[in-house]
Amino acid sequence: MVTTVQGSIKSVVVEPTPASLAARVADRFLTRIVARTRNGRIAHICLTGGSMGGAVLAAAADDDRVATIDWSLVHFWWGDERFVERDDPDRNSLQSRRALLDRLDIPAENIHEVAAPSDGLSLDEAATAYAAELARFGRSGEAWPSFAVCFLGVGPDGHIASLFPDRQEVTVTDAAVLPVRNSPKPPPERVTLTRPVLNHSKRVWLVLTGADKASALGLALAGASYASVPAAGAKGRRRTVFFVDEAAAAEVAPELIDRDY
Structure with missing residues (x-):
């Protein structure tokens, strides 16, 4: 069954394994x-x-269509970033580069990374600089672009990007980017997009695997408070899709699964 949430189509897509899920999401990604x-x-x-974020990009890298796309028309951003050096394994952008981006014929200026500590900016300044970069690509005076696709991982606690449950960042609506300190998940310092930016995306695709994510997925689909379960508040303007494996789908009612998307 496909439901409608505030004008956005919301659906659940299930694959048997993380590998088959990554392949399916990669296919949809390149098609889009x-x-x-x-x-x-x-x-x-x-x-x-996260592991699935990298797996999806790695699966996309093996697709023949990669060579046919005009990558000068594509801009890459991140929903959040760990405020660590660019060569740190914890760095989201490093993972993305290794999986796909460094294999593309894409202008360097089309890859929009959050500053690292060695760039000479503080955590707050890095957040401010990323907000300014987003604003450069906003249309009609908007403070950020509309993402054609926004990928989000979901933690066992229901967090998305670096918006964690019952913290102030998840409720902020008057900023595009925030610094995060004392993150409940290491590393402690991060930069994150806010809900208004994420939810301005045309399509929000939440990708999650494993039995430890089943409860968070169930709460998100049940309409839990986004302050306590941030994933429940993620929604694209056109479509919101939860891509999950069978282990994560353990608490999903069969009638909620979209078998055609």
Whole structure:
């Protein structure tokens, strides 16, 4: 069954394993980029970290369509970043580069990374600089671009990006980017996009695997408070899709699963 949430179509897509899920999401991802750029339109893409974020990009890298896309029309951003050096394994952008971005014929200026400590900016200044970079690509005076696709991972606690449950950052609506200190998940310092930016995306794709995510997925689908379960507040303007494996889907009612998307 497909439901509608505040004008956005919301659905759950299930694959048997993390590997088959990564392949399916990668296929949909490249299909969307091809459709978006076919007539010369710009595609802004928001990436996520985590094992599935990397797995999806690695699966995309092996697709023959990668060589046919005009990557000069694609811009990559991140929903959050760990405030660590660019060569630190914890860095989301490093993971994305290794999985896909460094294999693309794409202008360097189309890859929009959050500053690292060695760039000479403080955590607050890094957040401010990223907000200014987003604003450069906002249309009609908007403070950020509309992402064609925004990928989000979901933690066992229901967090998305670096918006954690019952913290002030998840309720902020008057800023595009925030510094995060004392994160409940290491490393402690991060930079995150806010809910208004994430939810301005045309499509929000939440990708999660494993039995430890089943409870968070169930709460998100049940309409829990976004302050306590941030994933429940993630929604694209056109479509919101939860891509999950069978282990994570343990608490999903069969009628909520979209078998055609």
